[in-house]
Amino acid sequence: MSSHPEIAALLARSNRLGADPRNTNYAGGNTSAKGTATDPATGAEVELLWVKGSGGDLGTLTEPGLAALRLDRLRALTGVYPGPEREDEMVAAFDYCLHGRGGAAPSIDTAMHGLVDAAHIDHLHPDSGIALACAADGEKLTAECFGDTVAWVPWRRPGFQLGLDIAAVKAANPQAVGCVLGGHGITAWGDTSGAAEANSLHIIRTAEAFLAERGRPEPFGPLIEGHRPLSEAGRRERAAALAPLIRGLASTDRPQVGHFTDSAPVLDFLARAEHPRLAALGTSCPDHFLRTKVRPLVLDLPATAPLDQVVERLRTLHTEYRADYQAYYDRHATAESPAIRGADPAIVLVPGVGMFSFGKDKQTARVAGEFYLNAINVMRGAEAVSSYTPIEESEKFRIEYWALEEAKLARMPEPKALATRVALVTGAGSGIGRAIAHRLVAEGACVVVADLNTDSAQAVADELGGPDQAVAVTVDVTDEQQIAEAFKDAALAFGGVDLVVNNAGISISKPLLETTARDWDLQHDIMARGSFLVSREAARTMVDQGLGGDIVYIASKNAVFAGPNNIAYSATKADQAHQVRLLAAELGEHGIRVNGVNPDGVVRGSGIFAAGWGAQRAATYGIAEDKLGEFYAQRTILKREVLPEHVANAVFALTGGDLTHTTGLHIPVDAGVAAAFLR
Structure with missing residues (x-):
């Protein structure tokens, strides 16, 4: 909380007003307070204006979001104001009124708050107030609704002149607690923060009641046959x-x-x-x-x-x-x-x-x-x-x-590399998929976190920041209907899908003679068939959008490397690897690029390894399971352990905008396994 009582009161009032959508829209309106503080340069008391800065939101406003200006200098601008035709020049003049560093950039409405003679001012955009402001006879209705306690200010574009207009209206109507701004919104004021807030709420709620009591039923007219809502x-x-x-x-x-x-x-x-x-x-x-x-x-x-x-x-x-x-x-x-x-x-x-x-x-x-x-x-x-x-x-x-x-x-920051991209990642509830989801969101994408485990998917979506960044869907990639529903969820959440990562997987490590038909079918159903089904649904969405897209397969070193006791897993990974080539050739005409990543030895954080694969592989190599990551690292050229984040880096490299002319490629992420070099 601020050490200055006026700032603390202003922030509390702003947050309360901004928390209720009946009072103002997101990032709409601004509030202010006037008070005195010590000027560090002179030691004298100076009168200041604290006002919500440009681009902030009242409901979440904090002290860094306030602009701080010297009131004497701000009001002195009336002497150099060149008139409505050149009022835009006054915004730059606000910089010469800042107190110290000045805080946030002053907004166009700063003049309203500085020139109106009131200690506390709220400028808001409530639906009820704008309804009066946008009515054909808004001035007459305002008088009927409020009498002489709320004045009418004809439409004027926000700026210095509007501030002068409101100041003149307030001076001419000392009994008024605020005004309705034609075509725009409301402004209220008070001698204290509490009085300004009370006056704002009085205008908003009184207008609401007036519209409800005076309004005719069905103002939008009768129902149109055929336009009633579907189920x-x-x-x-x-x-x-x-x-x-x-x-x-x-x-x-x-x-x-x-x-x-x-x-x-x-x-x-x-x-x-x-x-x-x-x-x-x-x-x-x-x-x-x-x-x-x-x-x-x-x-x-x-x-x-x-x-x-x-x-x-x-x-x-x-x-x-x-x-x-x-x-x-x-x-x-x-x-x-x-x-x-x-x-x-x-x-x-x-x-x-x-x-x-x-x-x-x-x-x-x-x-x-x-x-x-x-x-x-x-x-x-x-x-x-x-x-x-x-x-x-x-x-x-x-x-x-x-x-x-x-x-x-x-002044807005440059967009991130994956801004506006919508990604769907399968198997994103843990391990590699979770790391990919985190990297994609960090680069600006929206992500649909798809996983068989509902709780895991939701946990990752929550980690990523909630529904403006990520949503969770439950998907068994062997089920066509569940896949279709996941893409529908993506369409409803973000409008569609641009980037799909086929990451869902399972592995059962057994020698050939111990591998059952069920072992074979299960792994092929999840990875080979599942990737095919997800890619098919992705292509439908991407073709409808006409925006191109990316499909990335998380395959494996085993797609090209022949190792022991791994027939089912390696065969299905080889299937996925060739799907990359086939789909790259087919979908290129739609601007859809298809590429793959071949990881190896990703032990830490891996759902597959934790589910028994690690124990099986450790037994195959005759080492302790907790040493498996080190073992894999030592057999590589670089002698480095591969982590889920390294696979995520490869996905970003393929989709982040630099490799725009690359499709049908597999990137090894294995720290260097010569036997798996692509030929």
């Missing part, structure tokens, strides 16, 4: 079938990760007669359309339409969407505008099924969907008491292609 199982089946295709379309300009939701508000909106009109109007709050684009792509077919008809229509609508977005850009772009950032939709709505949303990673995709749900709530509230009237398209463009927004994007 839960039907929605899942249709969504899983469509997700790879839609993700591929949404990734035409740059790869995207997907998210799917079939929440009740989304399904109800899409089942109603007014949804095409409202969706076409687009979102209004700047935070919304920066994440969702100005409008979504909406399928205009019944929920029960045949799948092939839906696929064809989505392709047509996507082509039209891209042309419309290009026209939107061309209508408003000037010589100074940033280049178009891509013409694909961020939100795709499928009546009766749900909403697909897309972003540069899973969190961004999920949050885009949450923002569009906010927009649906806003539309419902505005339509219930008036008519939904978002800001003008030209104003949306001014924000979407704002030089300040472009600068903010430029």
Whole structure:
């Protein structure tokens, strides 16, 4: 906790407000506090402003996320302000107001917090407040809802002038506890942190009650025949079938990760007669359309339409969407505008099924969907008491292609090598598979942790950071239906699959005369047949996406090395090794690369060795089981023990972007076994 009481109170208030989605959306809004502190350079007391910095989230805000500015210098900027036409220059001027290092980068809303004469200020994006802000007669409704205790501020793009506008409105309305910002959100203030929070909640809850009491039933109109939601199982089946295709379309300009939701508000909106009109109007709050684009792509077919008809229509609508977005850009772009950032939709709505949303990673995709749900709530509230009237398209463009927004994007760190890639790893609950999953997530991928052991798979998914990074699926790779379900889960979680690692395996070490048909069949079923089934399902998904992909087989040194007492395991590994060559030759036309890794002697952390294989191999070589790793190391050229992480490194080398022209390759990871050199 901060040593300064005003900072501590500000952070506590921010976290409480940000924890409730009724108050504001993720990373939306900002809060501030004014107070005094000692200036280390003079020893004198100086008045400061602490305000949430650019890009932070109220619900998780900590002190490093605050910008700290000298209030006297910030307010002095009014004397050099060149006017609305050049107000963007004021953002750079904030740097000359920072106290010390200044903390986080000041956001565009800093002026609002510094210029408004109140000790504590909250600027929030509650659905209820935005509903009033986006109603055709929002000013009149605000007065009806709050009387003179909440003022109306006409739409203005966030910036220095908006800060001046709010300051003037507050000065002219001393009885007001806050204001509704046309087309945007709310701002509340108070003499204490508690008073500001109470005023914020008063505005939000009063607006909610007003909309509920005054609102007409069914603001989205009557139900459309054929647009009613499918059954839960039907929605899942249709969504899983469509997700790879839609993700591929949404990734035409740059790869995207997907998210799917079939929440009740989304399904109800899409089942109603007014949804095409409202969706076409687009979102209004700047935070919304920066994440969702100005409008979504909406399928205009019944929920029960045949799948092939839906696929064809989505392709047509996507082509039209891209042309419309290009026209939107061309209508408003000037010589100074940033280049178009891509013409694909961020939100795709499928009546009766749900909403697909897309972003540069899973969190961004999920949050885009949450923002569009906010927009649906806003539309419902505005339509219930008036008519939904978002800001003008030209104003949306001014924000979407704002030089300040472009600068903010430029400050983002470079994406990791596997960013936007979705991987499915079999046998990922332990050993090599677990190490591969960890490496892929560390390099930016989303991972589906597939394992026969449900608890192990979930434990690894939890280690990897939870559902924005990894999900667990239970898969017996000998079961076609379970494999199909795993890929459906991947499609619903992340939009599809780009990278598959066939790692699931088992080994039974016996001499030929002791090897039973069951021993043979079990190992071939899991590794040879299982890899074939997983690769076949992967290819279906990857072809539907049209984004290429990678399939990697974790084979073995034994695929090429002839050793004793190992007929079943070595034969099935040779089968896997040749699958690599066969599939590389067949799938290359789709941009799908197929490669293999041949490990040897991976004892530490290995599920196979722990399950009895280690004891069997140790007996074969006449050594103690706990010395097996050392034994394998000493028989290699490099005299180094091979660990699961070394195999994971090879998988990354094959898929991380440098070997773009390599397919059909096997990489030995055995510390050097001359008898297994590839010829």
